[in-house]
Amino acid sequence: MKFYKNGTEIADHFSVKKILILDRSPFIRYLLTRTLQSDVTSVVTVPNIDRAVAAVREEPQDLFFLDMQALHNASMGDTLKSFKELSPRTKIIMMAETYPGDQEFRQLDEMMDVFIPKPFFPSDIRRLAGQAMGLGQYYWDRFETLEETKTSPKRRWERIPTKETIHFTVSTLQRGDESASLTGDVINRSPAGLGMLTGFPIVAGNLVMFSNGSELHEGIVTWSRKVDDTTYSAGIFFV
Template sequence: MPHFADGRRILVVDDERSMREFLEIMLQKDGYAVRCAASGTEALNLLREQPFDLVITDIRMKPVDGLEVLRQCKQLSPRTVVIMISAYASTETAVAAMREGAYDYLPKPFKIDEMRRVIQNALKTRGHEVPPHVRQGPLHFGCMIGESPAMKKIYELIERVSATPSNVLITGESGTGKELVAKAIHRRSPRAEKPFVAVNCAGVPEPLIESELFGYRKGAFTGAAVDRKGLVEAAQGGTLFLDEIGELSPSLQVKLLRVVQEKTIRMLGDTADIPVDVRIISATNRDLERMVIDHEFREDLYYRLNVIQLRIPPLRERREDIPLLADYFLAKFSKAFGKDIQKISSYAMDILKQYDFPGNVRELENIIERGVALESSSIILPESLTIATSRRKRHDDQEPLWPILPAQGMNLPSYLAGLEKNLLMQALERSGGSKSKAAQLLGLTLRSFRYRLFKHGLASDESDDLPERKPL
């Protein structure tokens, strides 16, 4: 459905008449007030005469190109949003445009719906601008970041739960940040000055976890040369966080129940009970209620641990937080790697916002870390993102996984270019930098491989033995 725009003013700049007329007709149908310019010079004259909400400009024009139109536009009207289009845009050109303040760039040919979406998002951005001195940053709650309604509800629950002595069960998918929630509860509780001890129940081998939790006396078993305090006792007065509680064996569940009910532990090799005062916060990505029904988890322990339950929403249920988290990770890894990467392009951000993130926040963090590590420019572009665009399946026959087409469509040339660039880099990494071996991994001749490196800006020249620069 078209988006009717209440007369927002748009300037279209392109030296190709058919493109100008196409965009003019499309935008006028959507309710925009449209002016057209056949050159960069004409566009600058129009910008001096009147303000525009948005400028759509081709990059390749003579004598004044689109980048110069962008620069002059930002000087004449800083709040005007600029979108770049070009049939010849390279990664370097796109980076240059973003550095100069372009909102986004779209390679020709583009889909009508794609152009409409970018225009609508760009105008929303302009409408929501506020002066820098009053601009609010992302909402931080301890180590957590997010301002979606789902996360604000979690923050409210943390504040209410923290003041109570009750045990808490945190549920949610892997990578949602359950330990961060547990730490936030501890830091806001009356126990904040006492220890916070975290135990990954799935990360300790079963023969060792009992001695890790409850400690042991000297001589309790072979190798027990001295007395050793357990992790439960180490949390005395504070909080014991039991991650992946659903992985505990039945025998350990019985011993943990004693801790919860009697507030005592017994060290291995000892006959005396030790009183303990700990608050227990548990976490799991499994369905403990189902495990109780299936007799895989003790019902009495479940209800003792599940006095208050907090469910952490997966990232796909709070997509509003993806830009905040992505920008946070961008700043974090840019600093860690000593790089000056300041921005994620809006098109790249749209890709992130459309992705379901089966690995949640942890997966987003890994994607941004890889993007920063591999990016050589100052902006993260779509081709810098290594995203599993196929749904994750588990089949014994190992059937191939195919990309999923987003509901609003996609820019196929840009996607394929990004995929090719990523595979080239993977092949080079796997071959230890050997171009001949990397070419073999991709089923290419050495000349074809070198050409593709040059095409994607991964090599400074094509080498003397390469064919003329043309699509293979």
């Protein structure tokens, strides 16, 4: 299989990398899918450990994102060992809201490749996935990271002043729980994101899903500040 960038062949030795994601939250599964899907990756998500085992038995995976809390009462050590036996080449990235105890971490460290605490930024996930699967710059060049967006001397996309009202929900990467429907006033917009004012105290790292008529977007809050007692200003980066 051959892959191209801007019409130029960049590699003829890549095979599509298979990524399996196990997380309790459908919102996080959706976010990680959008973050990791590309020309050289195939992403499958599952809600529980039984479905994950079935997926690996059906087809070996290159990378496995595992939500530690999704294991419930299952032994994490035994689970990781089973995955390694079923698919020895699989790289395992463990996700968790809290760090495991020292003894448990030492046991898991022998079988997992990376541990990443929640919450996290999509750019961190892309970087870790690219490194683990050896995709290198050709995978990474497809994306503009949050850090580049915030620190570049000149923005890649110019913001256009806008005045419109949007409806949105907020979720956190830690728990995946969603708020009720909220409203916000967009003050500027670009193809990469938007700035808005809202009465809801959103914070950096929150995930948002919002709509304006039939147009739907997903994004992550990159910064926010309190304007007054009832108003918050925030920047949203589309993912």
